[in-house]
Amino acid sequence: MAAAEALIAGSSGGNPMLDSTRMALAACKADMAAVRRFANELATANPNNPDVLSDAGSKLGMAAGDWAQAAVLEAHAMALNPLPDPWYPLASQTHHPIKGEPR
Numbered sequence: 001m002a003a004a005e006a007l008i009a010g011s012s013g014g015n016p017m018l019d020s021t022r023m024a025l026a027a028c029k030a031d032m033a034a035v036r037r038f039a040n041e042l043a044t045a046n047p048n049n050p051d052v053l054s055d056a057g058s059k060l061g062m063a064a065g066d067w068a069q070a071a072v073l074e075a076h077a078m079a080l081n082p083l084p085d086p087w088y089p090l091a092s093q094t095h096h097p098i099k100g101e102p103r
Contacts, residue, residue, distance in 0.1 A: 019045075020055050027063035035064040043073055050077035054088040061091025 019042050026034035039060040046052040054077035061070025070091035078084045 020052070020059070023056070023059050023063075027059060032064045035059060036066065039064075039066075039069070039073070047076075048080060050081040050084065050088070053077035053080070054084070054090070058087070058090040067091065 019038050023035055023038035023042070026032075026038060039056040042052055042056040053073045057070040057073030057077065060073065061067045074089045074092050078088050081088070
């Protein structure tokens with residue numbers, strides 16, 4: 001567990017894959033402040049990378065419950081990619097069922 005905490009606290013050097021991993025570890029540790037921080041860092045550092053934006057959005061929504069910001073990131077990712085992968089709107093697709101709301 002100490003290695004996970006060190007990875008969450010450390011620097012990724014701007015590597016989006018490592019930041020995504022750090023965000024997933026933070027979610028597993030229920031560190032929602034870190035999840036939000038990593039999502040913001042990823043979106044700021046990679047504003048034109050639809051895969052990174054969608055991944056950050058889905059983790060932000062499903063782990064931290066920030067559905068509104070997740071939808072913004074996912075919509076931007078889908079606008080950047082003319083043929084988005086089906087997983088791009090993952091948080092948006094799961095938001096209503098998780099909250100028990102109709103789609």
